Amino acid sequence: MDPTNRALVLHAAHDLRIGSAPAAHPGPGEVAVAMSRGGICGSDLHYYHDGGFGMIRVREPIILGHELAGTVTEVGQGVSRVKAGDRVAINPSLPCGLCRFCTSGRPIHCTSMQFFGSAMRYPHVQGGFRQHLVCSEAQAVPSGNETPPEIAAFAEPLAVCLHAIRQAKSVAGAKVVITGSGPIGALTLLAARYAGAREIAITDIAPKPLEMALRLGADATINVKDAPDGLDDLARDKGQCDIAFECSGTASGLAQAVSCVQPGGTIVQIGLASDLSIPIAQVAAKEIALVGSFRFDREFNWAVDLLRQRLINVIPLLTATIPFDNPRAAFELASDRSQAMKVQLAFD
Amino acid sequence: MDPTNRALVLHAAHDLRIGSAPAAHPGPGEVAVAMSRGGICGSDLHYYHDGGFGMIRVREPIILGHELAGTVTEVGQGVSRVKAGDRVAINPSLPCGLCRFCTSGRPIHCTSMQFFGSAMRYPHVQGGFRQHLVCSEAQAVPSGNETPPEIAAFAEPLAVCLHAIRQAKSVAGAKVVITGSGPIGALTLLAARYAGAREIAITDIAPKPLEMALRLGADATINVKDAPDGLDDLARDKGQCDIAFECSGTASGLAQAVSCVQPGGTIVQIGLASDLSIPIAQVAAKEIALVGSFRFDREFNWAVDLLRQRLINVIPLLTATIPFDNPRAAFELASDRSQAMKVQLAFD
């Protein structure tokens, strides 16, 4: 452990401390990065508030963080794609390359995936909320030195949403509904618009996220808490939407998606949750395809490209940037949906 | 009402009476059929035991029955595809031809579907458990005079399963699991085999249906009640099956399907049920496609062809044939999974 590499360590629910991470030089094929920004994700909040989600529990101290951007400080032997001084977005996934999924072109499903800041496996994979990080060359994706790190740190959640767009097969020209207007719902809105969706409605139970969605270009926003009949128009005649993106991870969000999608339509499930109740008779009778979407694959580099070229503008989503040594303030703000969309930690 | 056209009328749960149906001559484009056999379906049993299922309730006396075969007795003006004396299987669906689904090639989703013996709509659509039935020409599909009506009356449930096969896209060469070995599970097994599935495992909670499945050619049968770890082999390493057909309409069946299907695989939901709990995190993380399957379209005529040519042998599924004027015995036997697979009523 090196006091020059301070890190944010979660010991248990609500027990978040500034600790330190090992300092290391990059080995062959590796890169050292001075961290600039780390976005707080919904899963980080679950770890913080509940010590985990579903069957995934924090069982040992874990450095959180997987929405990361920084600057390369040193490269190991054989590294050619990046050099010291390059700004990079960090791809938090490191598939093994050897399992039956990796060798058949499906690294997303790698049985030994090392994903930064995840308690899915034990020992946990330590994350990127730290001052210095060593990762493999392929994980450090140049984001362009004109791209500020607060933008580059959106690459990871944007990649999640771009992958969801691809799971939907054909978004161009489609009528879309998004259930849940948190950071993932909002980025899915931007991604669906970018992919040529014709009309996009979005739902939530709070006014603030819907105001943001409207600002980001949603064609309609529906507060399903205040206006229980707000979806009647989208749900009429067996449903008017071609595609739903379920971003709430709630049974009510899923039920809304089922009611709004027309027969033969598609629901992409992005939100993670424990078991949910699903109106299965409607899924069967309307012959809906409910398709899961998990993380991303090559969409990470695509996300970096889009951010670098400013083809998708994520800046409105950034609520606040808070020094990492004040983590409680950052995590509490990030948890308050009436105030925050995305909160980032600053490490520089 | 005509006493020469006796019918089986459900007045309320457990209140099944022999009544009478209107006697009629076929109008233009219509056909009169003397009924021979009517199979008792799971939905008939739901009406009988519970007065409905989900939100569908019996609200007025209804003649049940939609698995029907008989002989044409008279044809109306302009009818050319069948003639008096022809044996027919009866397609119980009559889409309107005018709604947005009918005019876009999706009659399954017709908003004014007339489906024999269904309480989905009100007034209910009267069914075919009666001595004489008038239907449109297209609904009376010649089954060949060498095909006994007890075989032809399987056309409807077989069509349901063939449609499910088509919803799965590519069954040929696939490793398949079927959850639930009732009549629909068993016919799905036969249909999947016919469509070239490479390996088929099937589950149930009772031994009798599994014995039948084995006799029908299942490669493996798993009693998930007696052997809770019976699916461990199919579920290992994120799942070994390409496709699951969920025929149980239960949360445990759905959970089994989710666990056995490999990442990127498909679950076809055939079983109808009220809301079910679904392990949504696994659906998302494994990027499973859960696809609904509802009734059938042109698969009805295909089913008749297969039965006519004896390419699928349904006879082992027929447990008993019981005169329709003893309906209670028939419905009680049909409800006893330890004894019965398919029970048919005889009307001749």
Place this chain on the structure above:
Amino acid sequence: MDPTNRALVLHAAHDLRIGSAPAAHPGPGEVAVAMSRGGICGSDLHYYHDGGFGMIRVREPIILGHELAGTVTEVGQGVSRVKAGDRVAINPSLPCGLCRFCTSGRPIHCTSMQFFGSAMRYPHVQGGFRQHLVCSEAQAVPSGNETPPEIAAFAEPLAVCLHAIRQAKSVAGAKVVITGSGPIGALTLLAARYAGAREIAITDIAPKPLEMALRLGADATINVKDAPDGLDDLARDKGQCDIAFECSGTASGLAQAVSCVQPGGTIVQIGLASDLSIPIAQVAAKEIALVGSFRFDREFNWAVDLLRQRLINVIPLLTATIPFDNPRAAFELASDRSQAMKVQLAFD
């Protein structure tokens, strides 16, 4: 015939005359339109220069024109979607609604399609290069009174390209090559960009169209005449592109597409041509999917929406607007690829 309704009539190759069309009031469900602009399409040029293409021949005088925009002057009984004074883009397709394709949701393949200005059927369907036109209400799509007709007249060719995008299934994030940079190639470029294509290369044999493509945002332009090895980079290692749009209708364009698409990739064939030679061994060995794309369906209304909202900017494509009573000048200019992209006739 009414001298107040002058029209452009092709009698035979190169025999283009100002004649007159019948003047008519709209019947029930119909709309009368004062024409403003009519774009000259490649097929119009084929009729003009060669008296047809492939097996389609001009066999009687025909009013050409199917890229049309104007202003409603009068509406028939029961018309509610448009009113006099509305600016409209004209959808030149009128499917019969009765054939097996119309009734199964595939009106593009209507066996009795009435398509304005087409010699495919005999008697020919008269087109819209005229001062006044009566069409069905559904064909007159409001383009917004702030949308100038020179923009609205791009709806038809844009719809062709949007349909091609949908035939490609998933353009978002894809690496695309377009062979042929004429008006359809250029609009496909805009449509593919709109649908989220990640990289777009485009080929042609002339410098002018490629300059235009560059101005429209192509990532790479390749003059395959001047630089025969210009595609080497896209073709290396069995091909680097996910999708090709073949817009040239030539054997060399098709061969380029085959060489640039990676194994398992898709070629969408938009360009129409007589029989072409195809490198079938490569199609088989690379397991390419060559998918046809023909005209459009609901993409017409989508195209009008996109133009109305200025989400796709077609103005750079408009080379010149020429009064319709000087047709020869217009057709000669439109035929000169070194000068013209799209030439429109003015009727007002």
Place this chain on the structure above:
Amino acid sequence: MDPTNRALVLHAAHDLRIGSAPAAHPGPGEVAVAMSRGGICGSDLHYYHDGGFGMIRVREPIILGHELAGTVTEVGQGVSRVKAGDRVAINPSLPCGLCRFCTSGRPIHCTSMQFFGSAMRYPHVQGGFRQHLVCSEAQAVPSGNETPPEIAAFAEPLAVCLHAIRQAKSVAGAKVVITGSGPIGALTLLAARYAGAREIAITDIAPKPLEMALRLGADATINVKDAPDGLDDLARDKGQCDIAFECSGTASGLAQAVSCVQPGGTIVQIGLASDLSIPIAQVAAKEIALVGSFRFDREFNWAVDLLRQRLINVIPLLTATIPFDNPRAAFELASDRSQAMKVQLAFD
């Protein structure tokens, strides 16, 4: 070279000699096989008659043969799936496992594929028409000791056809046409039937292959040479078939496929050929998908399973078995379509 391992070596067109191959013991992970049967394939005939096909030319002496079955004689270190005495079918493909196609689950497109008896690469990959062969363990697939080698030697061409079936997505219930009734057409017929095709028509220009197809269960056989209007019924109303399998590798076969497939239908191209003329206007206007199919992947093991269980009966296809030291007789017979379907060489 070892005189105890005699082999069939092609030195140039028509110059087929009995030579010898190196004798070797299996290394780690390898298996030695005493060859029993080797089927003569169309590509072998191309090498024999023309010294190659398309751009593929025989440039050095090559041992032909890739439809192989024999008995394991010795296994190398670490081999566990087979043992001496096991009868095996030989999978002639050995992908590299390292290239971008292998590592993304597409070994069919391996850029360094070692395929027995193929002159595609230089130095050529030596084939299996020899008395003894050493191959990797994964290539020696146990075919069951009750399966005679003349059946097991059909695994390779059957795998080609099963792969084509999978390329067609959904054959179950489909109306199918096969163009070309040689060995690949005939095996495709058997495979399509096995996968649940509803109706299968097959074409050829010679009577013998069509007689065989009828015997194998084709619903209709059409001699397109004798009866040029024989396809009129399948081609009417824009085409009646859902799927075509093009097995002739000829322009006329491809044109037949295009005419018989309905709008939106699929043609799977199996036949390899030099460039062919294609009616591209019809492909575009009917929005046909022409999909290539190349060799096979895991379908090889599936083919062995089907043969082992006798679920597909290939025996009627076997015209003759001829000792390998009389190769000229075998190759001449195999080339005579009026007499031969499949000719095998005996090596034991």
